[in-house]
Amino acid sequence: MGLAMLGAVSQGILWGIMVLGVFITYKLLDIADLTVDGSFALGGCVCAVLVVGGVNPIVAVLAAMLAGMVAGAVTGFLHTVFEIPAILAGILTQIGLWSINLRIMGKSNTPLLNFDTIFSQMTDLTGLPSNVAAIIVGVIVAVVIIVGLYWFFGTEIGSACRATGNNEAMVRALGVNTKVTKMIALTLSNGLVGLSGGLICESQKYADIGMGTGAIVIGLAAIVIGEVLWRVLPGAKLHAFGGRLSSAVVGSVVYFLIRAIVLQLGMDANDMKLLSAIIVALALCIPVVWEKFQLKRAYTRSLKDTSTEGASTEGGR
Amino acid sequence: MLTLSHVSKTFNAGTINEKRALIDCNLHLVPGDFVTIIGGNGAGKSTLMNMVAGVYPIDAGTITLDGVNISQLSEPARAKYLGRVFQDPMMGTAADMQIVENLAMAKRRGKTRTLAWGVTRVEKDEYAERLRALGLGLEKRLTSKVGLLSGGQRQALTLLMATLTKPKLLLLDEHTAALDPKTAAKVLDLTEQIVAEHQLTTLMVTHNMNDAIRMGNRLIMMHEGRIIYDIAGDEKCSLTVKDLLQKFEEVSGGELANDRMLLS
Numbered sequence: 001m002g003l004a005m006l007g008a009v010s011q012g013i014l015w016g017i018m019v020l021g022v023f024i025t026y027k028l029l030d031i032a033d034l035t036v037d038g039s040f041a042l043g044g045c046v047c048a049v050l051v052v053g054g055v056n057p058i059v060a061v062l063a064a065m066l067a068g069m070v071a072g073a074v075t076g077f078l079h080t081v082f083e084i085p086a087i088l089a090g091i092l093t094q095i096g097l098w099s100i101n102l103r104i105m106g107k108s109n110t111p112l113l114n115f116d117t118i119f120s121q122m123t124d125l126t127g128l129p130s131n132v133a134a135i136i137v138g139v140i141v142a143v144v145i146i147v148g149l150y151w152f153f154g155t156e157i158g159s160a161c162r163a164t165g166n167n168e169a170m171v172r173a174l175g176v177n178t179k180v181t182k183m184i185a186l187t188l189s190n191g192l193v194g195l196s197g198g199l200i201c202e203s204q205k206y207a208d209i210g211m212g213t214g215a216i217v218i219g220l221a222a223i224v225i226g227e228v229l230w231r232v233l234p235g236a237k238l239h240a241f242g243g244r245l246s247s248a249v250v251g252s253v254v255y256f257l258i259r260a261i262v263l264q265l266g267m268d269a270n271d272m273k274l275l276s277a278i279i280v281a282l283a284l285c286i287p288v289v290w291e292k293f294q295l296k297r298a299y300t301r302s303l304k305d306t307s308t309e310g311a312s313t314e315g316g317r
Numbered sequence: 318m319l320t321l322s323h324v325s326k327t328f329n330a331g332t333i334n335e336k337r338a339l340i341d342c343n344l345h346l347v348p349g350d351f352v353t354i355i356g357g358n359g360a361g362k363s364t365l366m367n368m369v370a371g372v373y374p375i376d377a378g379t380i381t382l383d384g385v386n387i388s389q390l391s392e393p394a395r396a397k398y399l400g401r402v403f404q405d406p407m408m409g410t411a412a413d414m415q416i417v418e419n420l421a422m423a424k425r426r427g428k429t430r431t432l433a434w435g436v437t438r439v440e441k442d443e444y445a446e447r448l449r450a451l452g453l454g455l456e457k458r459l460t461s462k463v464g465l466l467s468g469g470q471r472q473a474l475t476l477l478m479a480t481l482t483k484p485k486l487l488l489l490d491e492h493t494a495a496l497d498p499k500t501a502a503k504v505l506d507l508t509e510q511i512v513a514e515h516q517l518t519t520l521m522v523t524h525n526m527n528d529a530i531r532m533g534n535r536l537i538m539m540h541e542g543r544i545i546y547d548i549a550g551d552e553k554c555s556l557t558v559k560d561l562l563q564k565f566e567e568v569s570g571g572e573l574a575n576d577r578m579l580l581s
Binding site for chain 1 (some may be wrong): 399
């Protein structure tokens with residue numbers, strides 16, 4: 001049980017880097033970018049093929065990131081230049097990537113059993129158990145990326161990217177080409193997704209054509225969980241940007257912990273996707289239902305108030 | 318300054334929804350002109366503003382600003398020259414971002430964005446000073462999210478943002494129409510104050526005939542995509558709402574101004 005939990009934490013952190021990518025598009029740009037499923041697998045495939053080809057595992061992971069960036073740029077290109085709706089542009093890239101990923105690997109999966117990875121090197125170097133090594137590597141990468149994103153979204157270009165998701169008309173009126181900012185955000189986002197795919201591939205020691213399936217839903221679920229935690233946890237600075245980014249990664253860890261627990265309780269691994277979908281659907285439903293409920297309650301209350309007022313004036317007569 | 322010559326725009330050309338929004342519009346502004354634009358719904362006032370701002374491309378004609386032909390420039394490229402305030406208070410600001418962040422983005426209008434820090438410390442003092450001049454207490458709320466401000470505060474902020482870097486031309490598209498009368502008056506006062514202070518060339522669309530007469534040095538009336546009346550100087554000063562209505566009926570062939578114009 002403890003080992004499974006440790007594994008879940010390490011997986012959660014490595015997937016958390018993908019969640020940061022999803023955060024950029026979903027939370028900052030206000031786009032649900034479906035490229036993610038494809039670019040995650042792309043990262044894994046590129047990384048696996050390079051590692052098998054004898055490339056340094058760190059270089060392989062960086063190449064996975066670059067590949068993800070290219071995938072994001074393709075979606076961005078379809079969306080901004082040809083004005084294809086973002087969701088559709090993402091789906092097109094995602095579907096295309098399936099074939100590309102198969103071409104890259106030449107088969108549907110590539111095992112890395114006897115090859116050096118970042119994680120095996122870390123284990124060899126420190127003598128730590130592989131899960132702990134994975135957690136350390138994951139935390140280092142996640143911290144570097146969170147700091148980097150915090151810096152980037154504080155710059156002039158980064159501010160413009162954030163504002164694009166907020167109010168496109170305003171950003172254009174202030175002289176920023178929103179096509180460029182969307183392109184930047186989509187490229188950056190999918191770069192992180194590709195990087196995460198590469199890291200996951202090295203940590204699980206294989207890449208699979210289906211490894212990205214449902215990644216976007218995992219990303220959304222993790223963001224939703226992270227946001228809830230951020231609100232609930234005491235002392236958390238509610239709107240600080242760095243906190244929001246960190247909470248996305250923490251959300252990812254919690255997601256994988258929940259998953260591990262549910263699996264330990266005997267749930268079929270294949271049902272996990274349904275559970276993820278339900279978590280996200282609920283998270284999206286609850287605010288809407290809650291608001292409707294509030295409105296209705298306010299109305300019934302006002303009805304009651306006026307009826308009691310009427311009664312009292314009548315009584316007064 | 319600003320010259321529109323033979324500018325035309327048709328929306329949904331060739332369909333049942335075809336709308337000739339601007340028909341052969343000609344307009345010339347000299348530096349320092351403050352022009353108010355009135356007209357009924359669908360007269361082409363907002364379209365005129367959007368054509369100058371580059372929101373949609375024009376079908377025909379040319380738009381020149383300070384000797385530069387901007388007819389073909391994209392909206393972001395034109396932003397260098399233009400300060401804009403919209404009718405919808407939500408449209409001019411980014412709700413999820415801080416007041417200073419909004420101002421800092423406006424400060425960089427028309428400049429190439431770099432990887433330099435988005436808001437510098439020196440700027441913050443400047444913004445606090447400029448916000449204080451608005452008299453809305455916003456200088457104490459520099460890091461508040463703009464979404465927490467009222468419509469009037471947001472319009473005042475947008476106005477400040479539009480003029481933070483002095484624009485060659487200020488475009489005000491019914492920027493007080495969505496506000497309550499008292500707030501609208503306040504924002505109009507600020508508008509006059511800022512325009513006078515920076516001697517801005519301004520185009521202001523309004524539905525309020527009194528405001529149109531009271532403010533600016535020149536008045537334009539539009540009807541069905543054409544500029545049908547253009548009056549300036551002393552003649553404009555002595556203008557009354559009654560005159561305007563009469564003029565409107567005259568040029569538009571007896572049609573009455575719509576309710577919204579009459580009421581305001």
